[in-house]
Amino acid sequence: xxxxxxxxxxxxxxxxxxxxxxxxxxxxxxxxxxxxxxxxxxxxxxxxxxxxxxxxxxxxxxxxxxxxxxxxxxxxxxxxxxxxxxxxxxxxxxxxxxxxxxxxxxxxxxxxxxxxxxxxxxxxxxxxxxxxxxxxxxxxxxxxxxxxxxxxxxxxxxxxxxxxxxxxxxxxxxxxxxxxxxxxxxxxxxxxxxxxxxxxxxxxxxxxxxxxxxxxxxxxxxxxxxxxxxxxxxxxxxxxxxxxxxxxxxxxxxxxxxxxxxxxxxxxxxxxxxxxxxxxxxxxxxxxxxxxxxxxxxxxxxxxxxxxxxxxxxxxxxxxxxxxxxxxxxxxxxxxxxxxxxxxxxxxxxxxxxxxxxxxxxxxxxxxxxxxxxxxxxxxxxx
Amino acid sequence: xxxxxxxxxxxxxxxxxxxxxxxxxxxxxxxxxxxxxxxxxxxxxxxxxxxxxxxxxxxxxxxxxxxxxxxxxxxxxxxxxxxxxxxxxxxxxxxxxxxxxxxxxxxxxxxxxxxxxxxxxxxxxxxxxxxxxxxxxxxxxxxxxxxxxxxxxxxxxxxxxxxxxxxxxxxxxxxxxxxxxxxxxxxxxxxxxxxxxxxxxxxxxxxxxxxxxxxxxxxxxxxxxxxxxxxxxxxxxxxxxxxxxxxxxxxxxxxxxxxxxxxxxxxxxxxxxxxxxxxxxxxxxxxxxxxxxxxxxxxxxxxxxxxxxxxxxxxxxxxxxxxxxxxxxx
Numbered sequence: 001x002x003x004x005x006x007x008x009x010x011x012x013x014x015x016x017x018x019x020x021x022x023x024x025x026x027x028x029x030x031x032x033x034x035x036x037x038x039x040x041x042x043x044x045x046x047x048x049x050x051x052x053x054x055x056x057x058x059x060x061x062x063x064x065x066x067x068x069x070x071x072x073x074x075x076x077x078x079x080x081x082x083x084x085x086x087x088x089x090x091x092x093x094x095x096x097x098x099x100x101x102x103x104x105x106x107x108x109x110x111x112x113x114x115x116x117x118x119x120x121x122x123x124x125x126x127x128x129x130x131x132x133x134x135x136x137x138x139x140x141x142x143x144x145x146x147x148x149x150x151x152x153x154x155x156x157x158x159x160x161x162x163x164x165x166x167x168x169x170x171x172x173x174x175x176x177x178x179x180x181x182x183x184x185x186x187x188x189x190x191x192x193x194x195x196x197x198x199x200x201x202x203x204x205x206x207x208x209x210x211x212x213x214x215x216x217x218x219x220x221x222x223x224x225x226x227x228x229x230x231x232x233x234x235x236x237x238x239x240x241x242x243x244x245x246x247x248x249x250x251x252x253x254x255x256x257x258x259x260x261x262x263x264x265x266x267x268x269x270x271x272x273x274x275x276x277x278x279x280x281x282x283x284x285x286x287x288x289x290x291x292x293x294x295x296x297x298x299x300x301x302x303x304x305x306x307x308x309x310x311x312x313x314x315x316x317x318x319x320x321x322x323x324x325x326x327x328x329x330x331x332x333x334x335x336x337x338x339x340x341x342x343x344x345x346x347x348x349x350x351x352x353x354x355x356x357x358x359x360x361x362x363x364x365x366x367x368x369x370x371x372x373x374x375x376x377x378x379x380x381x382x383x
Numbered sequence: 384x385x386x387x388x389x390x391x392x393x394x395x396x397x398x399x400x401x402x403x404x405x406x407x408x409x410x411x412x413x414x415x416x417x418x419x420x421x422x423x424x425x426x427x428x429x430x431x432x433x434x435x436x437x438x439x440x441x442x443x444x445x446x447x448x449x450x451x452x453x454x455x456x457x458x459x460x461x462x463x464x465x466x467x468x469x470x471x472x473x474x475x476x477x478x479x480x481x482x483x484x485x486x487x488x489x490x491x492x493x494x495x496x497x498x499x500x501x502x503x504x505x506x507x508x509x510x511x512x513x514x515x516x517x518x519x520x521x522x523x524x525x526x527x528x529x530x531x532x533x534x535x536x537x538x539x540x541x542x543x544x545x546x547x548x549x550x551x552x553x554x555x556x557x558x559x560x561x562x563x564x565x566x567x568x569x570x571x572x573x574x575x576x577x578x579x580x581x582x583x584x585x586x587x588x589x590x591x592x593x594x595x596x597x598x599x600x601x602x603x604x605x606x607x608x609x610x611x612x613x614x615x616x617x618x619x620x621x622x623x624x625x626x627x628x629x630x631x632x633x634x635x636x637x638x639x640x641x642x643x644x645x646x647x648x649x650x651x652x653x654x655x656x657x658x659x660x661x662x663x664x665x666x667x668x669x670x671x672x673x674x675x676x677x678x679x680x681x682x683x684x685x686x687x688x689x690x691x692x693x694x695x696x697x698x699x700x701x702x703x704x705x706x707x708x709x710x711x712x713x
Contacts (some may be wrong), residue, residue, distance in 0.1 A: 050400050116476065
């Protein structure tokens with residue numbers, strides 16, 4: 001990008017009610033339809049008549065597919081209308097980041113729900129045979145987005161380390177059983193074999209497909225990156241990232257949030273071909289304007305710098321867990337504060353901490369618009 | 384006379400029906416009473432499974448516990464419920480206890496949350512509580528001069544809790560202490576700290592008539608050796624999936640152990656014969672003289688598994704204990 005502080009989104013956007021119910025095959029209420037239309041008008045979506053026909057139609061595979069496509073179209077326009085420079089479809093195509101991927105790969109079986117926290121659970125799979133690439137995972141979604149977007153496109157891609165860390169490793173643990181006596185070693189070696197087989201058999205073929213179809217930028221999402229902060233595990237994570245991106249003619253970035261950045265910072269310089277680290281900071285920061293000491297949430301950029309990370313930062317300036325709409329001046333000051341630490345304005349990109357899926361469209365839209373205004377204020381103040 | 388016991392060491396997964404109910408409750412679709420009924424039904428089920436597996440002690444399953452610390456986080460005076468934080472190296476989260484002022488407690492925390500009325504009379508009961516070190520380490524201290532001060536205040540409250548539990552009939556009290564051994568990024572061993580940990584444990588179990596166990600998990604038990612051999616508890620719990628067995632075998636134990644030999648974080652159902660073989664090998668090396676009593680158990684809570692798998696693991700645990708008892712007598 002030629003301009004300073006380009007703006008981007010990170011991943012998910014909430015699914016509107018008409019998308020959720022419609023995709024489930026349910027009929028929509030008049031209120032839900034009018035809510036859909038009002039967003040359609042606000043975003044300047046073409047052919048709204050046709051859209052309403054789809055919403056009112058009876059359930060069929062064709063209607064479900066159409067609903068998914070319309071919601072992707074809405075989300076792309078949503079980001080573009082908010083003024084972002086780099087967009088995707090708000091992951092309207094995906095159920096979520098884990099299950100969507102695993103369900104499209106052979107070798108896995110879902111075992112049921114396990115606790116995430118409180119009364120929240122996630123459906124956890126086991127790897128039961130060698131993972132095999134049977135069909136594209138994100139390709140169709142990417143092609144649709146590319147066709148419908150006018151801005152630059154970035155593909156969010158769930159990283160191999162996270163997929164492995166969130167999956168029971170039955171196949172490889174069984175395979176290695178008896179070969180290594182020590183349980184600790186056995187589990188680690190089984191994890192390693194699982195990880196690199198997944199990368200070789202599934203992840204790289206999918207990236208190959210995306211790149212051959214014109215993907216220019218892939219964001220590897222690794223929320224689990226620092227779950228196991230030991231040196232051995234962190235080295236495994238770095239090796240997995242490097243092997244994932246090796247040799248492709250494509251830009252890669254890494255997104256990680258709500259993690260231990262002290263640990264990540266230590267290993268960040270070892271990530272090869274990682275153009276940008278998109279990180280969460282706003283969540284930890286004060287809401288007052290200003291730069292300097294007040295910006296407590298951005299302290300850890302210093303650690304990345306001290307360890308020698310030389311790539312770009314995707315600076316999280318919008319808290320995705322709160323309805324507080326960051327004023328443009330606050331966004332500006334967060335950006336300017338980061339520039340002071342990094343010393344090179346061209347290394348700073350601007351984005352929310354993470355995907356906005358937990359916020360309403362109204363709140364998300366205001367937050368993103370202010371983010372774009374804040375980036376513009378920061379640009380002006382440096383001129 | 385040797386005894387090989389077996390029991391569970393933490394929060395059990397919620398059975399599928401209960402998961403559905405808790406989700407419906409969260410979405411405001413059912414009443415508090417319906418939720419309570421579902422917890423009761425599921426508790427009876429997880430107790431039944433332990434009985435039919437032939438475990439030596441029974442727990443109520445701790446299905447209501449949102450995390451190991453939560454009953455304390457929610458009920459202690461001076462503590463507020465904080466934001467989510469990662470539960471060690473798991474894809475599971477707990478809420479941080481925020482220590483705002485001196486902690487105290489007038490209530491009976493664990494007694495209140497436990498389904499004592501469903502525990503069968505013909506088998507001894509076991510209760511599980513967070514150990515002083517783990518509580519203090521995982522809390523966010525905004526009041527005490529240091530974490531040790533907090534640890535001792537918590538240990539005093541814990542003593543009241545475990546005394547009460549022992550008085551109403553719990554014969555085994557486990558203090559869960561993952562933080563003591565989970566040190567993934569530190570090379571040094573906190574030898575000085577272990578002296579204080581021992582003192583806090585003394586406060587926690589003082590005068591308690593039940594058997595006590597310090598159950599460690601998610602980390603290498605040999606980090607706290609040999610000091611842990613002097614801890615004022617009857618049993619020491621060891622996570623064999625994180626502990627270097629070769630190092631463990633260099634020590635001479637005169638204390639009973641609870642071997643965490645079943646992997647609560649793997650869905651694979653273990654082969655009891657393989658586990659029996661390993662248990663015998665460990666027992667033979669760590670006890671130079673004969674041992675009196677030991678336990679085999681899961682290395683940690685089973686809540687990381689779907690209930691169906693946990694159920695199979697519980698059955699396998701019973702099989703393993705019986706096989707060991709038979710083979711060690713021969």
